[in-house]
Amino acid sequence: MAFEALTEREKKILGCLISHYVRSADPVGSRAIANKFRLGISPATIRNTMQDLEEMGLVQQPHTSAGRIPTDAGYRIFVDYLLRQEPLTDAEKAAIKDGLRVGAGGVDTILEQTSRVLADLSDHLGISITPQLDDSVLCRIELIQMSEGKLLVVLAFRSGLARTILLEVDAAISRLELEQMGQVLNEKLSGLTLGHIRKTIQERLVDSGGSPKLLRLFIDDDSDIWNNLGSSRMHIGGTEKIIFQPEFADRENLKDLMKMLHQESGLIQLLQDKSNKNSGIIITIGAENRAKEIQSCSVVSASYSAGNTTGTIGIIGPTRMPYGKLMSLVKYAARQLSKVMKGK
Amino acid sequence: MAFEALTEREKKILGCLISHYVRSADPVGSRAIANKFRLGISPATIRNTMQDLEEMGLVQQPHTSAGRIPTDAGYRIFVDYLLRQEPLTDAEKAAIKDGLRVGAGGVDTILEQTSRVLADLSDHLGISITPQLDDSVLCRIELIQMSEGKLLVVLAFRSGLARTILLEVDAAISRLELEQMGQVLNEKLSGLTLGHIRKTIQERLVDSGGSPKLLRLFIDDDSDIWNNLGSSRMHIGGTEKIIFQPEFADRENLKDLMKMLHQESGLIQLLQDKSNKNSGIIITIGAENRAKEIQSCSVVSASYSAGNTTGTIGIIGPTRMPYGKLMSLVKYAARQLSKVMKGK
DNA sequence: TATTGGCACTCTTCTCCTACGAGTGATAAA
DNA sequence: TTTATCACTCGTAGGAGAAGAGTGCCAATA
Numbered sequence: 079m080a081f082e083a084l085t086e087r088e089k090k091i092l093g094c095l096i097s098h099y100v101r102s103a104d105p106v107g108s109r110a111i112a113n114k115f116r117l118g119i120s121p122a123t124i125r126n127t128m129q130d131l132e133e134m135g136l137v138q139q140p141h142t143s144a145g146r147i148p149t150d151a152g153y154r155i156f157v158d159y160l161l162r163q164e165p166l167t168d169a170e171k172a173a174i175k176d177g178l179r180v181g182a183g184g185v186d187t188i189l190e191q192t193s194r195v196l197a198d199l200s201d202h203l204g205i206s207i208t209p210q211l212d213d214s215v216l217c218r219i220e221l222i223q224m225s226e227g228k229l230l231v232v233l234a235f236r237s238g239l240a241r242t243i244l245l246e247v248d249a250a251i252s253r254l255e256l257e258q259m260g261q262v263l264n265e266k267l268s269g270l271t272l273g274h275i276r277k278t279i280q281e282r283l284v285d286s287g288g289s290p291k292l293l294r295l296f297i298d299d300d301s302d303i304w305n306n307l308g309s310s311r312m313h314i315g316g317t318e319k320i321i322f323q324p325e326f327a328d329r330e331n332l333k334d335l336m337k338m339l340h341q342e343s344g345l346i347q348l349l350q351d352k353s354n355k356n357s358g359i360i361i362t363i364g365a366e367n368r369a370k371e372i373q374s375c376s377v378v379s380a381s382y383s384a385g386n387t388t389g390t391i392g393i394i395g396p397t398r399m400p401y402g403k404l405m406s407l408v409k410y411a412a413r414q415l416s417k418v419m420k421g422k
Numbered sequence: 423m424a425f426e427a428l429t430e431r432e433k434k435i436l437g438c439l440i441s442h443y444v445r446s447a448d449p450v451g452s453r454a455i456a457n458k459f460r461l462g463i464s465p466a467t468i469r470n471t472m473q474d475l476e477e478m479g480l481v482q483q484p485h486t487s488a489g490r491i492p493t494d495a496g497y498r499i500f501v502d503y504l505l506r507q508e509p510l511t512d513a514e515k516a517a518i519k520d521g522l523r524v525g526a527g528g529v530d531t532i533l534e535q536t537s538r539v540l541a542d543l544s545d546h547l548g549i550s551i552t553p554q555l556d557d558s559v560l561c562r563i564e565l566i567q568m569s570e571g572k573l574l575v576v577l578a579f580r581s582g583l584a585r586t587i588l589l590e591v592d593a594a595i596s597r598l599e600l601e602q603m604g605q606v607l608n609e610k611l612s613g614l615t616l617g618h619i620r621k622t623i624q625e626r627l628v629d630s631g632g633s634p635k636l637l638r639l640f641i642d643d644d645s646d647i648w649n650n651l652g653s654s655r656m657h658i659g660g661t662e663k664i665i666f667q668p669e670f671a672d673r674e675n676l677k678d679l680m681k682m683l684h685q686e687s688g689l690i691q692l693l694q695d696k697s698n699k700n701s702g703i704i705i706t707i708g709a710e711n712r713a714k715e716i717q718s719c720s721v722v723s724a725s726y727s728a729g730n731t732t733g734t735i736g737i738i739g740p741t742r743m744p745y746g747k748l749m750s751l752v753k754y755a756a757r758q759l760s761k762v763m764k765g766k
Numbered sequence: 767t768a769t770t771g772g773c774a775c776t777c778t779t780c781t782c783c784t785a786c787g788a789g790t791g792a793t794a795a796a
Numbered sequence: 797t798t799t800a801t802c803a804c805t806c807g808t809a810g811g812a813g814a815a816g817a818g819t820g821c822c823a824a825t826a
Contacts, residue, residue: 107818143777143818184588218566222578232576234566242584244528318680336662451789487789487805
């Protein structure tokens with residue numbers, strides 16, 4: 079399994095096999111490799127090597143007398159050691175830049191564009207996730223009375239994100255109370271991250287001088303504001319393309335994927351889990367994914383920065399994906415996105 | 423084609439044929455009808471009648487020596503004249519009520535739940551669309567300076583909806599200017615519908631006394647606020663179920679559907695187009711749909727009220743759908759949704 | 767000793783063929 | 797007007813066989 083244990087030839091053949099398989103989606107035979115990549119060795123030799131690779135668990139045969147296909151472990155070696163990033167064409171770069179051009183509507187619109195562009199250029203699923211609010215610095219909080227009993231809370235973050243939430247109030251509220259409460263909240267909370275606020279809200283607001291009935295809305299343990307507001311949003315593009323990948327000819331596979339896609343929280347976790355720990359491109363292959371629904375898929379993701387927080391974008395597709403290309407794509411898109419967000 | 427031209431027997435057989443076909447998804451033969459529905463007539467008689475129905479264009483044969491399947495026109499007759507709504511079970515009613523129970527996060531969360539519930543109970547696609555802002559009454563507008571050059575505009579509507587939009591400002595803005603501008607905007611605009619505001623914004627704000635550089639953001643012809651804010655949002659549920667409907671075994675069909683689903687604006691138009699004109703349940707069958715991508719699908723939709731505006735919910739599936747059940751479902755859900763929204 | 771050509775073997779896939787069955791339309795009898 | 801019957805059509809399921817791809821192994825080779 080260790081990369082060092084592989085001979086030069088084994089590496090080369092694993093590489094050829096994978097890059098051929100990614101294109102063809104059919105098991106790759108020794109002859110195919112010998113013909114396509116002029117390695118100067120005969121099919122028979124390649125066969126021997128392929129047997130070795132199979133013993134190491136890097137490739138497998140769907141059935142006797144078929145060619146080989148890579149295993150998850152094989153892809154892993156490929157991605158970690160053999161992969162060379164494929165540079166993007168000028169057209170592709172342009173498409174990304176155009177797609178992310180600052181439009182109206184703020185962060186959400188841009189992210190929707192991003193997932194669209196990623197999907198279009200990759201023919202796989204493009205995913206984008208809003209920055210994590212937990213690390214976002216609150217820059218202002220505003221209270222708006224919409225009617226008796228309905229109070230709109232607006233939270234504006236330094237990263238350019240804004241969230242609104244509607245609260246129910248039992249008692250009537252005077253204009254004065256509202257203004258006062260707003261002042262208190264801004265004094266005590268602005269400049270802090272949402273995560274920080276969530277943890278320390280109790281101590282910060284007790285005895286702060288706000289009106290008790292309003293105060294309760296913000297302090298209560300199960301206050302909707304702090305508990306539900308942190309969740310990120312997600313955009314998906316390319317569903318209409320991914321269904322043509324041969325691995326999704328089986329409806330059960332497709333079902334798993336679809337289920338995953340519409341189960342927002344799970345997917346967000348899936349992508350954020352990883353991106354947090356590392357700052358570069360993260361590639362998760364097949365069974366490495368926690369969620370069993372997509373263990374026949376791989377995820378290529380990267381984080382982008384927005385203000386002092388980060389969000390995540392990525393591409394999801396079958397493990398048989400052009401990793402080199404997709405890495406460049408995601409990397410470039412993440413960088414562009416960070417730039418655009420800074421401009422915001 | 424006219425309903426009156428049909429004999430009693432023809433109506434009956436059309437009805438039997440459709441309700442059988444909806445279940446089986448297979449062409450229905452004369453024997454099947456004779457066996458399943460004890461009509462007291464022989465298969466031969468039924469065959470004769472089916473020939474008549476075919477001449478009228480209400481049913482068709484996929485090929486010689488297959489049973490019949492309904493045409494769009496057949497479904498139309500069925501829906502308009504023969505359909506009896508299937509009452510919901512208590513469990514179903516409970517599921518809807520539970521699903522729509524007021525949760526945190528306001529309108530969007532509820533609508534997401536709604537689409538989920540509709541999908542779960544129908545095994546088709548559940549769609550929900552936010553109320554049209556154009557008819558929504560603005561109850562307050564708030565300006566928040568997020569940093570130099572970034573201005574957050576918050577619009578709160580009486581229906582409980584809120585929208586934020588981020589604007590770029592060239593020049594520095596003083597606190598005073600901002601407050602003044604906020605006052606002017608609220609004075610001049612609150613109490614009006616967004617649509618009204620859009621049309622009359624020029625006259626209303628010219629010479630209103632606000633700071634010119636701020637004023638420009640709101641008056642300019644291509645101001646992002648009024649142009650881009652009106653668009654509704656949409657939620658979809660049930661994608662993982664619909665792919666098992668036999669009509670989507672063909673990947674091309676599935677692709678068309680998926681394309682449609684992710685093309686938000688088109689879909690919103692599709693559903694809203696109709697719901698506006700009529701206040702009850704709207705059913706659009708197959709080729710009656712404008713968008714050619716879903717001309718093998720039917721749409722059952724209804725509008726709900728929120729404040730003084732309306733939004734739309736609906737179900738999309740193959741034309742072979744249990745119209746009676748889905749009508750009841752959508753109707754009940756829309757009514758519940760209106761109730762919940764009123765409570766908001 | 768590593769590589770290669772050759773060969774027998776395996777397994778899938780494609781095609782052709784047939785038999786079957788479902789369903790019809792027409793006709794003649796009830 | 798309805799029904800029983802029968803010949804006919806056409807899609808589908810199943811099986812046989814051929815083709816093809818690819819392997820593993822072995823003996824020859826450089």
